Each structure stands twice: as structure tokens, then as C-alpha cells.
Amino acid sequence: MAGRARAVVVNPTKKRRRKLEQIVRASSSPQRLVLRARIVLLAADGMANAEIARSLGCSVAVARTWRRRFAVHGIPGLFDKPRSGRPEVHGPSARLAVLAVATSIPPEGESQWSQAMIASHLRQRGLAISAATIGRVLAEAEVRPHKVRGWLNRADDPAFWIRAGAVCRLYLNPPPGTVLISVDEKTGIQAKSRKHPQIPARPGRDARREFEYVRHGTISIIAAMNVATGQVIAERIEKNDSETFTAFLAMLHQMIPAHLRIHLICDNGSSHTSRATRAWLAEHPRFSVTYTPKHASWLNMIEQWSGALTRRLLRRGEFTSRDDLEAKITAFTIRHNKTTRPYRWSYDADAEHARYLERHSQPDAQPALPEAA
Numbered sequence: 554m555a556g557r558a559r560a561v562v563v564n565p566t567k568k569r570r571r572k573l574e575q576i577v578r579a580s581s582s583p584q585r586l587v588l589r590a591r592i593v594l595l596a597a598d599g600m601a602n603a604e605i606a607r608s609l610g611c612s613v614a615v616a617r618t619w620r621r622r623f624a625v626h627g628i629p630g631l632f633d634k635p636r637s638g639r640p641e642v643h644g645p646s647a648r649l650a651v652l653a654v655a656t657s658i659p660p661e662g663e664s665q666w667s668q669a670m671i672a673s674h675l676r677q678r679g680l681a682i683s684a685a686t687i688g689r690v691l692a693e694a695e696v697r698p699h700k701v702r703g704w705l706n707r708a709d710d711p712a713f714w715i716r717a718g719a720v721c722r723l724y725l726n727p728p729p730g731t732v733l734i735s736v737d738e739k740t741g742i743q744a745k746s747r748k749h750p751q752i753p754a755r756p757g758r759d760a761r762r763e764f765e766y767v768r769h770g771t772i773s774i775i776a777a778m779n780v781a782t783g784q785v786i787a788e789r790i791e792k793n794d795s796e797t798f799t800a801f802l803a804m805l806h807q808m809i810p811a812h813l814r815i816h817l818i819c820d821n822g823s824s825h826t827s828r829a830t831r832a833w834l835a836e837h838p839r840f841s842v843t844y845t846p847k848h849a850s851w852l853n854m855i856e857q858w859s860g861a862l863t864r865r866l867l868r869r870g871e872f873t874s875r876d877d878l879e880a881k882i883t884a885f886t887i888r889h890n891k892t893t894r895p896y897r898w899s900y901d902a903d904a905e906h907a908r909y910l911e912r913h914s915q916p917d918a919q920p921a922l923p924e925a926a
Contacts, residue, residue: 560617561624563596570597572628589619589631596620643682643690650680651690655698666698705848709909716846717902720818723843724780724854724898731814733780734805735854738793738822739862740773744878746871770875774882775801778855780818783893785858787886789879793822795829806837817842820850857896858889 565573576582576590588609595605596616605616622630654671663670668684668691675682691697727733745766754760775797776787786805790797802817809815819825821844834840845852866885872878 560596560602561621563593563620563624565593565597565623569628570594576631585633586631588615589623592616592619593623593631596623643686647680647682648690648694650675651682651687652694652696655687655691655696709913710846713846713849714902714906714909716844717849717852718906719843720845720852721898721900721902723816723818725901727781728814728816730812731816732809733816733818734777735780735818736775736777736801737819737850737853737855737859738773738775738790738798738824739859740793741771742773742867742878742882743771744769744872744875746873751871769872769878772875772878774879776855776858776886777801777805778858780854781895783895784890785855785886785893787882789882793824795824795827795833798824799830799833802833802837802840806839815840818845818853820845820853821847852902854896854898861889 573590573594577587577594582590588611591609592605592611592615595608596602600608602613602616602620605611605620606613609616619631651671654674655666657666659666659670660674668687671687672682672684723733745768747763748765748767749763751763752761773790773793774787775790775793776785778785786808788801790801805815817840819842824830825842825844834842850856862882862885866881870878870881872881
């Protein structure tokens, strides 16, 4: 009578044992692979196949199979062999056709391709591909016709660096005896309230708000920041024109001690650069102005306060009227001034320009920037 077959001896090296233990511990390991690694580890500890099966809740045949597979092939033997699977229905030429359509100009009357539109377009040309397959092809190629990223094509303009450098030098080294004021308008602020009250947040659930809202009109404000202190003056305006802007400057003229000069930083808006505004500034030599470059409103420090106003009040605020909106902006400004600290400016346009010239060195490189007047 033949005796019972002896179990295959499993004696992994220290390196293989560490690898098996890593497979068991890793949360990303497939459960079938974890089971096989545990079978091998128990077999290495001298357990019989029947004991391993009882311990891990598998059949004796499973324990025997993976014990033998490891003894012959090592750790690679625990992984499934590649399967042939279903052959591709659409070859490389069909996939290229999908990508060609997805990256082409969409039909007239459409702004972007959809998967269904691509499928219909290819079907008219005798190539039947389902929208689902098109989605998989686009995902594999990382082509996303429904998404677009904006960018600004700004040619290298020496005037940009000169103006940006002048603004940064003022922030980094404010002139003595001068109050540095960053000023700008924020227009078209909507006063709107929800049709139904918001449900406040509670543990395990975010705040909930109804979709519909009621419009109560819009207001505009003009704001000025003292760069040295971070404090802001903001007031409501009815028009964004030269008369309103110069009236605001006249108010600053009255508020700021007479022995201090006033240096304004503002953008190139029409109310800031109009003939009437320039004439008013010429009549008030106490004022001087530095304009930010085109497409560089981020150099205007008042934008920092404007962004905080939007995030903390306007984006989720409830305003029952234009006057209510104005009152809440005023309350926000008062609270801001009680706790504010000056913004720490670190960007240096002159240093950035020098680095730019190093990266794009040419024989006719631009000369050094002049110092601010």
C-alpha cells in the first residue's frame, strides 16, 4: 500500500521572507496574493497543508498548490500569469482616428467634442466605435476635450519689467516721509440672498444651502490700503469715473497729515489715467503715482484685501439689499483694521528680470533697469 505524499518543503531565505511579510502587511496587496503569501509563511514554519487550510479558511488543494508553486518558482510564482483575454476589436488605426477627431476643430455650432459626437462623426465615415470605447481611448491617451486651461500670451516687454520693478522697489524700500497708498475699485458686487434659509453645519454633515436666490442689485466700492500698516479705507461709489476717483483722492488729502507726501499705486484703469485725473494730480504736487504694468493687477497690494473680502464675506454672504451689503462690507473693513498687520512683500521684479535674462541670454540683452525716480 502506497504511503501518503509528503508535503513540499518550503525554506525561504531571509530576503524572501521579508518580501512575503511585506506583501501581507501592505494595504494595497490583492487579497488573493495575501492569502498565497500567508500559505507560504505558515508552510515555512513547518505547518502541514491541512493545518494551513484550517488556519486560513481555504481548501487543502489551495494550500498544496501555492506551497508547491513557491517551492518551484519563488515569489514570482505567487502572481497570476498574464491572460490572453479578449482580442482588441479596434486596432491602432482606429484609436488614432479617435484622437485625430478629438483634437480637431469641432463642428460649426459646437464648442467642444463629446464622446457621442466623436462616435457619430466616425460612424459617418464608416468606422463604428461606441462612445464608451471612445471614452477609454481618450482616457488612455490623457486627451480631455471637455477641459481647457487659460493662459496669457504676454510678449517680453522691457516696459513690463521697468514698471514692475518700480512697484516692487516701493514695497521693499518705502521712501521716507511718504505714505504709500495702494488704491483700486471693485465694481459690480452683487447683493443677493437665498430664497430659503441656509441649514447650518452639524457633526457629520456640511452646511446646506438652497440653489435659488434673489437679486437685490449691485454696488461698487473704492478702497485704499496704507501699505505700511495694512489698514484699509473703503467707501461705496455710484460711478467709476475720474470725478469719483479725484474726490476720493481729495478725501485722502484731507485725512493724511500735511507734512507727508502721498504716493499712489494703481492700475491703468480709465479713471486713473484720464486727462481729468492727470490734471488734478498736476494741481496737487503732494501726490505722485506709480502704475502697475498691463496684465499685472497682482502687483497692486489692495488686491490682497479684495481677495480676502471675496473669500470671507461676499462668496457666501447673505445680503437683503444694497444698503445691507454696504453695511456688511463696512463691518468687514472695520474688523480687518482692528487686527491687521502689514503684508510681507517678497517678490522682487528686478531680481526676477535678471534671472530671466540669464535664462534667455542674447547678444543684445536688455540693459540694467533704471532706479525709480
